[in-house]
Amino acid sequence: MSLKLGVARLLVVVSAALVLGEILARLVLTSPSVQTFDPALGYANLPHSRTFQSREGFQHLILNGLGLNDREIGLKPAGGERVLFIGDSTTFSAQVARPDNFTSRLEAMTPGLDAVNAGRDALGPQQWAAMLDRLEKPVSPDAVVFVMSRGDAFDLQEARTTIAHDPAGRPLSVRYAEGHEEGLQKALGPLLRRSALVTYLARRGQSVLTDTQTGDSWIGRLSRHGGGSAVRRNSAADDLDADRVALQLADIMRLVSQNRRAAFVYVPSFIYGPDGQMTYEHRSLLERPVIARAARLAGVPLIDLSPDFAAAYRQTGRPLTGFNTSKLGEGHLNTYGHTVVAQALHRRLVPLLGSPAAGAQN
């Protein structure tokens, strides 16, 4: 057989593979991206979109008219309260079925509570104010809860955030630098929204690029202009400028809680060991005291879920994070983790929000 014929066959096979790859990707890997560039938030989820992921668990979701992982926003329950939960992927909960996420569970166990899930992947504290602006009118919440998880303080630091103040020193607005995901949405958005295969490969490509740039390879060193090493995300070498981040976070906490009932929740990450023992992951270990300090400075209530997690793991030996398609004890909350969070919030947050004049709690 001639080489030309061989190459022609290869081309036919490659074309067929791309079509099959797209089908395969939609069936078992991911949906096409449901995100669109948004000048205020970096990117936002498209309203009424269907999304699917298999990286952690195997989950299909349908987003509501506001692009939130929740049912359509209707009338408030009579005599009840609506609480808006703003946070990152931990709040968005793409890994578990909607009835199993902590906002739905909390709602189910608290009569009269309408918990609105306003989580979005990688939403950092620097974007809380913009998210609140976007949702306050259509949702009209009675209270707002900002949920932080591992890495949020680092995100704030990496976003090169600047906060404008009035002459009295009160925070007025937040500005931050564009991140990788925003850049990707700007450059490839339309293609990503049409193809699951491209979406999947673009995300992998980004991870490979980061890994190469920070890795100990010739190409990595060249990309760092000969620099010996680079700090990897979530590595033990990660460092936090505690003073600067605490002050900025305190400003943001003040800004988003002005003239409204607000509370803050910290969902830590742990390394799970035998015999019910657990230790904080590196990033959580560093940012937990910073977040507590920021809440004290801002005078806002903070609920740290660490003791609840420790008690749950000690009792059952079941890690609260990880899935059958990802590492156990790592990544996002699993169904059990969401249950523990909901129970803890039911016990600790609901009484707190019940009193509009709630003071700081640490």
Added chain:
Amino acid sequence: MLFTSFDFLVFFAVLIGLLVVVRPPRARSWIVLAFSYLFYAAWDWRFLSLLLACSLWNWGLGLLIEKAEGRARLRWTVLAVTLNLAALGYFKYANFFILSFAKLLGVHVGALAIILPLGISFFTFQGVAYVLDVHRREHAAEKSLFAFLFFKAFFPQLIAGPIVRADDFMNQVERPFRFNRPMMIMGFQYFLVGAVSKLVFADNLAICVDQIFTKPGMFDAATLWLGVMAYTGQIFTDFFGYSMMAIGLARILGYRLPLNFRMPYTSLSIQEFWRRWHITLSNWLRDYLYISLGGNRKGRVRTYANLILTMLVGGLWHGANWNFVFWGGLHGAALALNRLWSTPWLGGRKVGRIAAWAVTFLFVSLAWVPFRAADFHTSWIILKGMAGLGEGRASWPYAPALVLLALLATWHLVFALSPRWLKGRLGFRKPLGWLAAAVIVAEIAAIALYAPVGQAPFIYFQF
């Protein structure tokens, strides 16, 4: 520089580019040799001197052995073997023996600051095989220094084998270098098979294995069984993958390396397993250790003792750790038992094929526990937990590992049950046919979609 890294792809592309541009065969061979040294220096340039020294003494002593007769011949051979083993002993085992003796004597001593040179177990064993072949007059000493340096340093086999012998390779070095299109295409296919085996199978199974073997006390019995099965799959696909990539790269450059694996997990006995697993090491141990110890020519008791001793050394070869010695001892004992079972003394009893396969596979899998675990205590926790006597409660039916193990099982089942003509069809006979093209695209797609991000070194690099 891992075969699966971007660095290596660039390195190999530059090498091929140079070989296309430079036409004289001799110059091409020099380029391959220079790139082989560059490949080794990329890990740590200081150890190039060790590789060169090892090449030079084996070459020089090979010539002296060939010329000498009688006791002088034996003396040169002993010197050559001693030099190879001394290099291996110092770099790989010095700390192990010092610390073990210190522990035995109850004395506290610090470890020496010795870095283990990459591939030393392979290139010193290759040296021993060469001088013993010359001593036994099974291969003539190589006159050309260039050919010998090439034989020792050829980069596809340098770090983790296959352990290439002079008989397999020297005649290929001596002929003019040339590209051979069918061999290149076949080499590319071998490389891709190896890459899928390593990147898709081994590296994904490693995620499951690493987590379970690091904290076995957390997990319930079913998860521990999954971890052990996953490691059984991982170590095969990792080393098989490396060997296939090495064979493929060599073929792209026009050289043939020996196969290292023949579906070992289809074996019906431990003897058969060692004829199919890491074949070049098994052959080395048989030809240069077991036979040198007297093999089966010195009575039944000595035969069993030789088997066990050979496997203890084979275990120790894998690493300076009592875990490996124990693993080798287990296999030695199993080989002895296997032999005993087949003797007329026990009636040469036969068992059914399925039972024979199950016993062999179960033994091999369980023996991987001390091989992989950090220490004996961890092995004990795992084995106890697998028996349902552990305290771990976490269940983790890691789906990718289950899928990959099912695929591996299917692959082995198809191989075991397929008629010979079908195995031929599944090979690389028609490199540009529809089936081959589809397989190539599927392999590239599998790597693009499923290889975990981040480089995981090959397991056998540490040996």
